[in-house]
Structures are given as C-alpha cells and as structure tokens.
Amino acid sequence: MSHNAELISVGTELLLGNILNTDARFLSRELSKLGMNVYYQTVVGDNPERLRRAVDIAKGRADIIITTGGLGPTCDDLTKQTLAAAFGKKLVFHEESAERIRDYFEQNLHGAPMPENNLQQAMFPDGCVILPNDWGTAPGCIFEADGCHVVMLPGPPRECEPMFCAHVVPYLQKLSGETIRSRTLKLFGMGESAVEARLRDRMNALTNPTLAPYAKTGEVELRITAKAESDAEADALIAPVEEEVRAIFGDLIYGADVDSLEEVVLAALKEKGLTLSCAESCTGGLIAKRLTDLPGASAAFEGGAVTYWSEVKRGLLGVPQTLLDEKGAVSEEVARAMAEGARTVFGSDLAVSATGVAGPDSDERGNPVGLVYVALATPEGTFCRELHLGQSRDRVRTTAAHHAFDMTRRYLAGLPSELKV
C-alpha cells in the first residue's frame, strides 16, 4: 500500500523568515527513501486556530501527518493540544516523561531549577506511543486515529533528526510495503532546456521509473526514480534507463549520486596520487574555497594564488610583463601562463587558472563581462577554454569554477579536454 505523508511545520519564526525549514527538507528526503510520497508541506505559525485548519486539510489528503515544532514548554507551544483536539483525543499526564524531563534538567543544566511549565511537555494524547527525546527535553509521540498516523516531533533539527531516525523510521518501515529508490546523474556542459529537449519523449513515456531534469547554476541533474517491492527490484528498473541516458549524453555526465564536480575531481586526484594547485583572478578564491569545503582536501590540494592585480600575477606566478602588456590580463596567453606559473610555484602535478571579466563593468581593454579564459597545466601540456558566461557576476564566477573543475576531471579521466556538445 502506498502512503501519502504531509509535513506540518509549526513555528512563527518560519513564517517570519527567521530560520530555514531544514526539518522539512530532512524529513522529505528520509520519507522519500522510505517510499512514502510527500505531496504537501505546510508551514503554519504558533496559532492554534490556523494550525487546526491546516491539520483538518491534511487529514483529508494524507494518511501520515508529521508535525515539527510547538512541543516546548512555552505558552505558544500548542501542537499536542491542537492535534489531540483535531482527532478527538484527551491529553493525559505521563509520569515517566515528567521524570525524564526532571533528569534532563539535573544533568544538563546543573543547579538551574526546572521551571514548572516544563511539565507541560509530559502531557500527551491519550493512547499514544511516546517517543523519548535523548537530545533535549520535549518528547515526541505517535498515535493512530481516523485512518491517519500522526507523528509529532520537536522543531530543533538536532532533536528532530535523531528522534526521527531512532523512533519514527522503524514505525514507518512497518507500514510500508514498497520501496522508492532514486539515482541522480550530474551533467555539465549543456543547458537544462537542451537536455530536456533531447529527453522529452522518453520522459513522457516513462512512468516507473520516472526521469526528470533539475537545473543548477551551470549544471543539470537528471533524476531517475523507481518504485518497487524491494531495493534490488527498484535498482533493476533504474539501470536500463541510466544506461540509456548515459548513451545520449556520454562524458557530459560527470557522476552519479555525487554532490559536485570538485568532489569528483578530488576523488580522482586522490586515486591517482596527483596534486593540484590553482591561480585565480576573476574567480577570486572560489576554486580554492570549493575544494577546501571538502573534508580531506589537503590530501591533494596544495594551495592557490589569488592574483587579482597584474603586479601579483607577475610577482607571484611569474606571468611575463610583456604578455600582460601585449595581450592583457584577460587573454588565453595569460591564463596559460598563470596555470603554468602555479604549477611551477606550487610544485603540483596539475594547476588550473581562471582569468576573466566577472563584471559588473567590462575591463579597461573593453573585454565584455562574462569573457573568461580557464586553463589547465599538466605534464602533457597546457589546455585552455575561452568562455562567454553571461552578465551575472555570481554566475560568471560559479560557472568559470565549474569549467576549471571540468577540465581537470576530463584530463584525469583521459577524456579530450574540449567539451563536445
């Protein structure tokens, strides 16, 4: 039987935009792994009438309702009262939970006396299963009524997430007869609409698995999602579609179930025991920053030079003054000299560089915003791409860094340096 879950996030701080709804993202992802459909997420404030209306709507369209937030000790924490009323249940005092809450205060807030209103957290809908909270004070609970499974979790992610994994996943697994699996192929070098145009007929024809593209800045994700009775069966549905997609896009696909180009580059560098450095002008540190976002980057990434000024390109990387004078800082020749300079200065096996006009204004030679040269220096020579990346400073920088990683990836995989689209 297929289940439809609805998430109701309770908290005025969400409606004021003070915090991001990370709980909804976490729960949606986990539910999808469990094969549960999530058709709606609703966010509502700490207001019992409006929460009640949201619950009544959810009852009519979902058979699993998961709330987050509003379980705390303050007077605007009204989730349990409201949900109990919506399903015709009374609240009863739970002595064991009261004990746990008192213990938590003693252990974690040495000496501070427990405010009595914390005991409100020990009131529960009659007949529910109580979910102990080992990460804070507010316990959660689950009850079944009117054909609905109702789960209440605290709002803080550091409590909500482990409680979901520890107590709710086993409960939901028993409910579910089927599994959903998805596989995400990442593609660099073709726009979303071109990708979609090539796949449209196939996408429309597919129902299980489904195939859908998602655009990221300068990249496209292609997700294949299958429902089946077992993981193995779902994977068997996915495999031929993945093969088909790979046959269409070839080496534009840089990975499956990976986060980013830099992740693929770092893994390939480590595998081959090679090191990388970088020389950045228009990207201004972004290439280095993205590599060092990854834990363990130091195994392959030696360092980089951010050479924003021409003097620094010359002084730090040895880019010849004559080149800078004759060709300008934004030129193929300087991009190559920067990458080669970095390779020498850092003594790394490979070095990437980027020089261009990120905007908002064109440079003093009249080069347009968006013109970028990206180069890769290797023992087999230096490769360079000339790029035209549009008007947005952010997009120019992000996409230029993508290209630097893509050139490195292609080199490490033995693919031709140029993208053939």
Add this chain to the structure above:
Amino acid sequence: MSHNAELISVGTELLLGNILNTDARFLSRELSKLGMNVYYQTVVGDNPERLRRAVDIAKGRADIIITTGGLGPTCDDLTKQTLAAAFGKKLVFHEESAERIRDYFEQNLHGAPMPENNLQQAMFPDGCVILPNDWGTAPGCIFEADGCHVVMLPGPPRECEPMFCAHVVPYLQKLSGETIRSRTLKLFGMGESAVEARLRDRMNALTNPTLAPYAKTGEVELRITAKAESDAEADALIAPVEEEVRAIFGDLIYGADVDSLEEVVLAALKEKGLTLSCAESCTGGLIAKRLTDLPGASAAFEGGAVTYWSEVKRGLLGVPQTLLDEKGAVSEEVARAMAEGARTVFGSDLAVSATGVAGPDSDERGNPVGLVYVALATPEGTFCRELHLGQSRDRVRTTAAHHAFDMTRRYLAGLPSELKV
C-alpha cells in the same frame, strides 16, 4: 488595510528534500518587513491537480498569493497554466517577452541555438503585468482576480530574489496604505542568546517600532521596524531606538543596513586608499572569495595566497621552517608570520591570515577542531586572535573569516583590536 499573503512553492525537488526552501524564507522575511502577514507557506510538487488544490485553499484564506517555481521551459513547469485556470484566465502569447528570451540566449549562450520550448515562457495569463527577468529567462507576472493579488516568480533564488525586490516590492507597497520601514543593525562578537537577554525587557515593551534579533552564522542582526503614514515619520520612530541599541552594544555593531563585514571592510579600505591581501590556510580561499564576491573589490584587494600545505606556507609566504617545526602550522606564531609574509609578498598596506583546524579531524599535533588563529599585519604591528569555533567545518571556516574581517574593520576604524564583550 492589513494583507494576508500565502506562499506556494512549486517543485518536486522540494518535496523530495533535494533542496532547501530558501525562497520561502527570503519572501517571508521581505513580506514581514513590508508589514504583510504570512499565515501559511505551502509546498507542492510539479503536479497540476495538487497545485490547483493548494491554490484553491490559498484563495480562501489569503488575499496575496505568491508562487515560486514552475515557470521554466520544461513540460513539468505548469504554474502559469494552473494559476490562470484557477482564476478563470486564458494564457496569451507575449511577443516582447519572447524577444527578451531570444536576446538572453543570444547574449549569454553565444552560438547555442535557443530550443523552441523556451517560448513557453512567453505565454501569460490574459491581462497580467509581466515582470521582466534580467537574471534568467523565465519572466514572472502579477494579476488581480477574485479579490486576490497573484504573483508568480521563478524558483531559482538568484532570479526570484532580485525580481521580488525590483518589481514586487513596489507593487505591494502601493497596496498597503501605510509605510513600513526597517533598519537592520549588524552585530559581531556576541551570541544571539546573550544579545536577546540584554534586550528582552526593551523588546517586550516596544510595539511601534518593534525590535527583534535574528541569528546568522556567527553574527546577529537586530531589526527595528516602524509603521507610520510617511517614511519620515517611520524614520523618526526608529532613530531613538537605534541610538539606545547602539549605546548598549557599542562598537560590536559594525553597520546599519549593510550586508556583511567584508562590505564594511572594502568600503573603509577604499575610503582610506589602503590595500589588503590575505594568506589563508583553514579558510582555504573563503576570505578572498568573500571579498571578490563584491563588485569593485579590485580597487583595494590585491590578491591572496591559499597555503594549505606547510611547504607552501614556507615557499610562498616565507614562514620560517623552524617556526613550522617548533610551533606547528596551527599556532599564533605561524598566523603572524603568514600575515606578515603576505604583506611583504603582495606589498599591500594590510594583510590578514587564518590558520586552524577546520575538521572533521584534529591535526597531527592533536590541536582540536575549531582552534583557529587569525592575524592582521599592519604598519603599526601585527595583531592576533586565538579562537575556539566549535565542531562544524562550515561554521569554523565562516566564523574564522568573520574574525579576519572584524579585525580589519576595527583597525581601520581606529578601534582596539580585541573584542571586549
């Protein structure tokens, strides 16, 4: 008249938990600044029936509906069709938008032919106001029907956010009879709960203007919001509260209505005609990246060295090998030597450095994750802070960069280097 807005975020990727709903956060915050209530946020997938049901519910409880997502060229982008149908409107072709979309392709994707399905983005509900998209291809629109103001925006935040500010804010301001103004003070060097504890009584006592703190990674925003009949009247309500807050927190407040510490640093450098460079180990390019995110950074930022390896700290910045051997790469002495080395190598007036353990593992000397030294080299000598920034790699790096900028800001403003909290 008070308005109730509802946000409907359209996108299966949200329901699958693949992305965070940053649009809902952004729009909620902006609407709250405009004095609009947001009682519900709804997230629904790329499914016209379920979207239609969500719209029908929203019509019954809000007089402003703002959708994000589903305006793209792919066949699962169905927001305009669905909203038009829900309000009994036809879709019509808009030649000017088609032209803009063709132009965008020509300027940004030289040579790549525009797939014809992009023209779907030029179909609009009859009689709507079209919102040009200068940041992507999908235009938005606004129409009024059945007592509702309906706004449709594209999903990618880099398009949604500037379009909202440029086109939707003026529209909503006209709806609202009163003016709402807010002023945001930015504070670095004290945690949110400490800030809130100092302000709590005052916050509770204030009704117009209101005063509210918002936590960011390592920073706190204090927003003062006033409602009045004119801008001048609202500003006059805000001024004394701002003065009061500044008296409490003194020079921990680094700016009003500014985005970031680096923005304040760049402005101060330009004003004084001074230049900056940086030497980064644990921040791995983040300091340089944040400075060069700002247009015009090249006026004051010369460049930086990302010295992830010790060999590079020695080779590029001249950090003495004996220091590295005796004190280790994560030490006050090396942080100072890195900053001084960068100042010499780049010939800049000032240089900042950061060296530390970003995690996930402690370093080979057993220094714990979160230990970071940040230094600033100046003509008057070198300053250094020892920091303990917790366990999260991301937070350690972000907060270390904040400190580097804060030290530079304080030096440029003639304030003592150490934070006195």
